[in-house]
Amino acid sequence: MTLSCIAVDDEPLALGLVCAFIEKTPFLGLKGRFSSAVEALQFLLQQRVDVIFLDIQMPDLTGLELARVLERSNTGPRPTRIVFTTAFDQFALDGFRVDALDYLLKPFNYEEFLRAASKARNYFELVQRTEPTPVAVLPAAPVEIGEDYLFLKVEYQLVRIAYSDILYIEGLKDYVKVYRQSDSKPLLSLTSLKTLEEKLPARQFMRVHRSFIVALDRINSVTRNSVQIGPTTIPVSDQYKDVFSEFISRWM
Numbered sequence: 001m002t003l004s005c006i007a008v009d010d011e012p013l014a015l016g017l018v019c020a021f022i023e024k025t026p027f028l029g030l031k032g033r034f035s036s037a038v039e040a041l042q043f044l045l046q047q048r049v050d051v052i053f054l055d056i057q058m059p060d061l062t063g064l065e066l067a068r069v070l071e072r073s074n075t076g077p078r079p080t081r082i083v084f085t086t087a088f089d090q091f092a093l094d095g096f097r098v099d100a101l102d103y104l105l106k107p108f109n110y111e112e113f114l115r116a117a118s119k120a121r122n123y124f125e126l127v128q129r130t131e132p133t134p135v136a137v138l139p140a141a142p143v144e145i146g147e148d149y150l151f152l153k154v155e156y157q158l159v160r161i162a163y164s165d166i167l168y169i170e171g172l173k174d175y176v177k178v179y180r181q182s183d184s185k186p187l188l189s190l191t192s193l194k195t196l197e198e199k200l201p202a203r204q205f206m207r208v209h210r211s212f213i214v215a216l217d218r219i220n221s222v223t224r225n226s227v228q229i230g231p232t233t234i235p236v237s238d239q240y241k242d243v244f245s246e247f248i249s250r251w252m
Helices: 012-024 037-044 063-073 089-097 110-127 193-199 238-249
Strands: 003-008 028-034 051-055 081-086 102-105 143-145 149-154 157-162 166-172 175-180 187-189 205-209 212-215 226-229 232-235
Touching (some): 003 012, 012 051, 205 232
Parallel strands (some): 003 028
Antiparallel strands (some): 226 232
16 A cells, blocks of 8 residues: 655755655655645645645644644545644644644654654555545635625635624635634635635725735724734735725724
C-alpha cells in the first residue's frame, strides 16, 4: 500500500526536511509541497490525499484552521488523516481535538517521522478494504444571494448565512473568511472579495480596504482611518476613504 501525502510548512528548511523524509519512505508518495495552508486547501479542494504532514503556526490560515475546514468533509471509508508538525507542544491537545493521527514535535528525526508514517499505514491497512466509489459533486456557484441571506460555497456544500449574522469579511487571495456573530470560527470559502462586493447589498455592507468588507450595522465606532467591530479594528485604505468619509458624515 502506498499512501498519497502532502507537506505544508511556511518554513523552507522544515518543509524540505519533511519532503525528504517522505521521499525516503517507500510506502509514501509525495503529491505536493506547500508553503501556506491556503495553497494546500486549494489543492485539496481538487484532489484528496491520504495523509497531510501539517505545520500549525502559519500566516493567513493556521494548520488548526485548515484541519477544522477539512474535518467537516472528511468522511467516507478512506478519510484524509493529519500528522501535525510543530515546534510548540502546547498545541498538542488542540491537534487531537481535530482528530489528528499523530503529533511530531520539532526538531524530529527520521526515526520519529517513520513511526508516525507507520501509524498512518497501519491505520489505512485496518480500515481500507477497497477504494471508495467516487461521489459526484454537483456544480454550484460560489455565492447565491437572497433578500436577507446568501448561500456561500464552503468546502463541498452551500451554507446559508443571514446578512444580519455577518460582522465582516476578510479576503485572502482567492478565498474569503466570513466572520459571524453566531460563531467564533469564520467560514472559509473559495471565492473572491470582489465577487461578494458586487453581490452584497450596498445599504448593508461597505468595502473599506482591499482585504475587508464590513457590515455597516455592526460598526461600534469609527475614526478617519479605521472602523471598530467588537474587539476587531479594521483599517480603511486610501482607495476607499472618499466613500467612507461620506458614510462617516452620517454619524456626525
